Amino acid sequence: MNCRSVVRELSNYLDGELDLNLQQSIEVHMEHCEDCHLLVDTTKKTIQIFCNSEPLPLSDDVRSRLHDALVKRLHKPRT
Ligand SMILES: [Zn+2]
Structure with a gap:
């Protein structure tokens, strides 16, 4: 499991x-990767905010745009 895999599986994870195996791999990765821990935590909270303000679940369109934005952010060179 690496950071890219976590991002790729993020929406399915949330x-x-x-699969239980994959889910556990992500959780193990997050234990020693602060970036992914923050990413998952932030995304989870964002989705909760969306869900609380909208009676409908997050649409696939919104989800994929959110996913793209996160991928781009993760691939940005670090300063
Ligand atoms: Zn990571």
């Missing part, structure tokens, strides 16, 4: 749609 939806609880992953």
Whole structure:
């Protein structure tokens, strides 16, 4: 498991749609990767805010745009 895999599986992970093995790999990775821990935590909170303000669940369109934005952010060179 690496950071890119975490980002790739992020929406499935948050939806609880992953294999138990994959889910555990992400959790193990997060334990020693602050970036991914923050990413998952922030995304989870963002989705909760969306869900609380909207009666409908996050649409696929919104989810994929959020996902793209996160991927771009992760791939930015560090300063
Ligand atoms: Zn990571």
